[in-house]
Amino acid sequence: MNNPFSTENIIYWNRKFHIYIGLFLLLFILFFSLSGLLLNHSQWEFASFWKERDETEIITPLTIPINLDSVSLLHNFMKQLKISGEISNVSLTPASIDFRVAKPGTIQDIHIDFKSSISDQKKIVFNWWGKMRILHTFNGSDKMNPGTQPNWLVTRIWRLSMDAIALGLIFLCTGSWIMWYKIRNDYSLGPIVLIMGVAGVIFFIFLLRII
């Protein structure tokens, strides 16, 4: 029986997976490449999103539940308001609660006054360019509290997908080195271009900060 870890086997399966994983990730790579370009070129007028945002204010009467902890209270209010998303910026006082619910393309800042039982929602909706930009960076992390985990299941799924795409790309890159090595005699400029890329990366990551 063939050794599954033999060089021939590894080369064979590496090529197969390079093709299949590359094709599976094709649209994901396209999506993140284009959204990355948008983020780096905020001056592109055709992809403007902030000026085109749609802002609305919604006043809704609510039932204020009693004896609930802050998390249950938030979920109760979100259920009453029929909204979902990643919760952040929670500020609870005896008289009111403020919080933000965000999903790619929609931000809702909500203020609920316990005395009047009124919810005041300030809602911002972005166009498709805005949604693309936000999806590129949407991982539920909080810069001020880096240890916090996403609190919306969908954010977790999206984050997991981004992890999988990143791992797929790492496999494609390292696998491409193996594929090239097998045909290195036909593509003799390979070491030069690879060393140029590696040297650039080493310069930016390790050397730049010490010069």
Added chain:
Amino acid sequence: MKKYFPLIHALHIYFGLFISPFILIFSISVLAFNHMGFLNQIYPVKSLPEIRTKLDYIPYDTSDLLTAKAIIRKLGIKGEIDFIIKNEDQFSFPVNKPGLITRVKVNTHTDSVIIIRQMEGSMRAMNYLHIMPGQHNAKIRGNSLFLKIWRLIADAVVYLLLFLILSGVFLWSYQKLERRKGFYAIILGFFFLIGLLFIIL
């Protein structure tokens, strides 16, 4: 089209090899961004000793950015000025390099300067490069030579990646044995992406 196969194959290999280290930066930093809490645990930021010094004078210029650049030139600091905060008493700004943040605070009454440095390490250096030049502070972004160069590299990597996608599809289309399974992989990826967008938007 088959006559272009050798050329496109060669370009796919050479461009792929060249950008693969950069793609690794972007990919590894995605993992670091998504698991920042874990990164902070295993690889905490190191604060370097604070430096206190004094300028002979504040080299005010026609804009805050030019003033900040003149100050760091006097102090012998190099890097990208991220943003500038100015009030009656203080002129302060961070100066970034991948993996190193230097915060400069200048007292505008006494010309004294406090320099606080944070060694952030290689992982955060990758994170920094991933988000640069980015969408914020576009008016002052690219005020250092390294970021001007990085901006070009980041764009080139994306355009070359787009070329790799197209050339990859072209090369696959000539692999008779892989056509059916490859087609299933594309369809699966398409439905996976659409499904994700459907639940998230």
